[in-house]
Amino acid sequence: MSMVEIPTPAVVLERCxxxxxxxxxxxxxxxxxxxDMPWFYFHPxxxxxxxxxxxxxxxxxxxxxxxxxxxxxxxxxHFLPLAGNIIQPLNSRGPFFRFAVxxxxxxxxxxxxxDFNHLTGNHPRVSDEFYACVPQLPGETYVRRHHHGVxxxxxxxxxxxxxxxxVRFIKAWASVNKFGHDAKLIDDKLVPYYDRTAVEDPEGLDKIYWNLIKRSRVVESPPISFPLNKLRQTFVITKDEVQKLKNFVQEKRPGKHITSFTVTCAMVWRRKQRRWRTTSQNSSASPPTAADAEPAVTGGVLRxxxxxxxxxxxxxxxxxNDGFVTAAECIGEAIQRTVYNEKGILDxxxxxxxxFGKLIGKRLFGVAGSPRFDLYDADYGWGRPKKFESPSIDGDTSMSLCKSRDFEGGLEIGLSRPEKDLSAFAAIFTEQLGKL
Incomplete structure (x- = not known):
């Protein structure tokens, strides 16, 4: 498939x-x-x-x-909100989700x-091709009699x-499909917890955020238009390589908060800076991300x-020359300031x-996923998935991150970029690992 072709649609056999x-x-x-509120107008x-x-x-x-x-x-x-609706009555105290029978x-x-084997590889693939698998993609095409995979x-x-x-929902569904009942969900702590009162709001953040949303202009993500003119590629990094990257940074910046997350994100952030051109050496660049702030409650929290x-x-x-080390240090310090803040994570x-509104227009990239998430552990009864992909990163400059399928302790970095940019990152990726 060339970079200008529209993705081949799938034949819809049933909608229910x-x-x-x-x-x-x-x-x-x-x-x-x-x-929840900051994600109202985030893309699906x-x-x-x-x-x-x-x-x-x-x-x-x-x-x-x-x-x-x-x-x-x-x-x-056990996951009723996923079947319900988000209600946004602007004249009420605030939004809510509701499930009705x-x-x-x-x-x-x-x-x-x-081609199933082509789509599940790690090599560069045209990003458009994956939208035959994304829910609600319309259209029809030629149907083969036998399936290669699902x-x-x-x-x-x-x-x-x-x-x-x-991720908890996906694994719960897999468990029920594999074992034929939902009893095991409790043992595996997959049953969600809905009580919002477990989250304190002493600063009145609910009211502050809701008032901002009501005053702001609604800006929803534009629909995907093809061709995307991007390639999708997966970069796999082993546990030993991650540790060597961490050691490399710690030798140059001892005492800093350095983790698997910081070093993998730093590699991508640094590459983006080497690609961007600017007349000002002081122009800023930021990778906004999110840290887990889940309180200690029984079971998982669906929110x-x-x-x-x-x-x-x-x-x-x-x-x-020290761009990678600088990037890792900046990300680590940002996490340290927020997650380990003596005044609390919501300070x-x-x-x-x-x-974050001030960052609009700056050189940003986000991170979708975490080294903690293992979607390859979702077994519907047919064994582990062959491949995980995140189409969401096609619409912006994000990267996806998850545990590796084939290497214990390793990670998979997913990128969707124009061909030249992707090739350049592949070279930087190999160069950086070669220095270890």
Whole structure:
């Protein structure tokens, strides 16, 4: 496929609505709190999980699909907000999510003639190709009789739950489908916790954020338009390589907060600075990310429990010979200031929306995912996924990050960039690891 082709659409075989069991589900209403509100106008989050599952079309439709539907019904009994709706009544005290009996999750079954082995590789692939697997992609194409594998596409509104919440849902569904019941969810601590009162709000952040949202102009993410003119590639880094990167930084900046997250993000941040050109060596660049702020409660929390972390440096410093070390140091210090703040992780949170609004127009990149997330652990009964991809990063300058499938303690970095930029990062990636 050339860089200018529109992605081949999938044939939609069925669209249906999956409801939680009406005999166990009851109406549920919970407030949207300050952790959730910043994500109101964030673009939808998309995840793809590819499973190596050769089978015929009749076998999939007659045997596998009914079990997936039934297990999804059972799983949704514990994840009611995912089937509900976000309500934004501007004349009330604040927004809330509500599940009513009869609400459902949309499930689309589609078939694509894309090359399964090509899509599940780590080599550069045209980003457009993956949208045949993203939910709600319209269109039809030629159908092969036999399947090479299955791709699960997930799209969710970020305000209803962060990555930790959605990963928990994906693993819960996998568990129910594999074992045929939901009893194991409690043992594995996959059952979510909905009580918002566990999160204190002494500074009145709910009211502050909601008033800002009501006064601000709604800016929603533009729809994806093809061609994207980008390639998607996965870079795998082993546990030993991560440790060597950390040692490399600690030798030059002893005593700094250096983790797997900081060094992997630093490699990408530094590369972006070397690509960007500017006449000012003092122009700033920032990779905003989010830190886990989940309180100690029983079970998981289906919501956003994130604190914003902003690291800044200058173009001149980041493109220099010690740019990688500088980037890692800046990210580590930003995390240290927020996560380990003696006054608490929410110190200064009332200013977060305004501070990040000031970053619009600057050279930014974000991080989707975490070294803690292991989606390759989601087993629906067919073994581990063959590949994870995050289409969400196509729309901005983010990178995806997750645990490696094949290397214990390793990580996968996902990038979607123009071809020249991607090739340049591959060279920098190899160069940096070669110095270790």
């Amino acid at each position: 609505d999956i409801q939680p069991s009406p005999d166990t589900a009851a109406e549920l209403t919970r407030p949207i709190i300050h952790f 989050v998309q995840r793809l999980l590819f499973f190596d599952l050769p089978c015929s079309k009749p076998h999939f439709l007659e045997t596998i699909l009914p079990k997936l539907k039934e297990s999804l019904t059972q799983t949704l009994n 009869g609400d459902s999750v949309s499930l689309t079954i589609a078939e694509s003639n894309s 791709c699960f596409g997930f799209t969710n509104h970020h305000a209803i739950g962060d990555a930790s919440s959605i 956003n429990c994130l604190a914003f972390v902003k690291a800044e440096s200058t173009h001149g410093l980041l493109k220099g 200064g949170a009332e200013k977060w929306p305004l501070e």
